[in-house]
Amino acid sequence: MRSHPLRATLLAAMLACAWPAMADGPRLQVRDVIDAPQAAWDRFLSDPAYADAYDAYDVLGEIGYALVEVDVAACKEHRARLEAAVRQAPVSIALHRARMLCAEAVGDETAAEEAMLATGALSQLALSDRREGFWPEPARVMGPLDIYALLASSGLEFRYEYFPQLAPQRHYPVVVAAWDDTLAAERHLWFDYIDTANSLVRGDPFSGYPVQRSQLAHGFIQSLAESNEVAAIDMQALLAFRIAGGKPDVVDKLRPGASAGGVQSSGAWLMTCALHPTEGCADGLVDALLPQAEREQAAHTALLALAYALGVGVERNPESAAALLDAADRRWHRGGGTVLLAGLWTQLAGKEPPPAFLLRRMQAAQADGHPMIPAITAAWKLAVDGVPQLDPVELRALADPVNNGVGKGYSLLVNYHHRRGEALAVNGWMKSAADAGDANAQAAMGATLYAAASTDAQRRQAMQLVELGAQGGSAFGARRRAQQSLRTGEWSQAEGWLIGAAQAGDVDSLLALAGIYEHARPGVHGTPQQAVDTYRGLSDQLDSAEARRRLADMALAGRGMDKDPVRAAAWLRTDAEKGDGASAARLGYALLAGEMGARDEAEGKRWLDRAIGEGHAPAYVAYGGWYFYRHDNTLASRRRGIELWRKGAEAGEAVARNNLAWALCTAPEPELFDGVGGRDAAMPLLADADRAAWLDTVAACHAAVGEFPRAVELQEEAIDALPSGEAASDSRREDGYAARLALYRDRKRYVEPHRTEVDFQ
Structure with a gap:
């Protein structure tokens, strides 16, 4: 039996973020845990009274807890403290086990029996279905000590462990390979304590946002590595390798993890x-894998089989590979070696045919009803470009609950039917994937429901689903939720939603976050200099034209750097000359508007025309705006602006549509005013009904055709959609949202002030 030391530094990583202890609320009783362990967990995680739960582990050191024994004298001395600790963290298996050992040591049979039942109930819940497999739902625990207490209480022997994910998503699981004497095999059990800690830790600036999971995981890994834990050294090596580029020229980054016995760094090295x-x-x-294989560790034996099968680091030898795989399967419950090799072969699908010995073992496992094998062959087929064709067995396997602990099988079915153009099936499996916890499905489904929502309640419910996806690691969900906060001017909220996805390397999230920092929004942690650094990094490392456009904007405005129109022009020309429409449009407008010195209309128009020719629809917005507001004080010029906005609207550009409708509905010139045409142009804007500017435009257009009750209704919605600070300042403006609302209540349309030549200077 493994005696695992207490990890004070590990707990400190959590406690550094935790709230101060709160006043005691109604605590869970031990009998609650025994009778309904899942309900006890749900109550524990939702009750702020348990924010101090990790403090309870301190008592384990006081009583000399060492997994299989305690200090009898210390148990007597600190018995009241131990009882309080169990109430403080009633779902901790380690604390209940310690209480059981202490009660046995002091002869309290009643307490020992109760603690044993609580330990058993929590352990049974943790070891329930779907804790082993290819895509399992990890068992929830409070921390590593609970895992080792569970093993000891269940008669399982710790062998080794590894983190199967590079970064936290909804979960950050740790897989423990434990020897089961009854099965005479390793069981690879999935646990998660990061999600638990994330639920308990409150009060940190990023509590409630996905990035807190990353902060907690980083703290755990760092503390474990300082204690020379192999799984943490393994993960640090893998992270260093990925940060360095993840290619053969940096495989040396993986050596420390593989040499220490790490599963993940060894696998990454082999597959690279x-x-x-x-x-x-x-x-x-092979030298790194051999010592672990000689200790009969099944995962390393399976990886060594794969090395022989592929001829990586050793001569290709199918016979040796087959023998090693047989050895791994004998020692890994349910043919885990074959499952591991088959899963890794997904990365080789279409590049390297699977060896005959692996196919034979997979066929035999499938014939025995192994539910994961056909799901893996389905993943092989989906890893190859083109229209996939899965057989009925594979389709059933992807739909099997055993392969959907976190909705992965359903997600693959979404992928499959999407690529086949089968929209109805996509919608059905998307719902199943979202219900099972697949983050991308939740975010996508939430965004779709939001777009279709007709009431505030429906929009709130849809956005909650987007948030669930963001919390589960969906970068799209994080960006979509941040976009909602940006619209209402809640800058720190938007930062909170974006920062986790940005740290995980999602480029769009990095750009969105830098966009907040660039403008020095109030309440955020980043600065304009960080925005500059981000844009430079994306420009240099990913050749990002968008990053260079933003650098050009900052240089033209003198934002975060000195004004430098020459440098801005160079950044924009770099991509405009390569056919990038957005860069051409920005360069053209800058030349027209004189942002780079004297106006150059001919050159500006040339670049804007080129941007439109490249299919960049947003170019119509700036081009039309220049003609309508900046060119000269003539009807012909404004008509040209309207014509450009109309073309932009026809090309699907919403801002062009908004500008077109606004110009037609609010024009002071009778030659331009067209209420009916403006209203027809504006109506599609209601699909994005939480955007105040869109609602303001549609309201103005209803007023333009005399539909004042509807104009009032929409203008009230527009004011409600404004950020609170903006709404307050708007109420004091003579020409704002509130002023227009008063006009509509008086059954008057809004007319823009008549433009004069001064406006065009």
């Missing part, structure tokens, strides 16, 4: 050299 074979890439890999 298999996918990108280069001289010397796999030198030392």
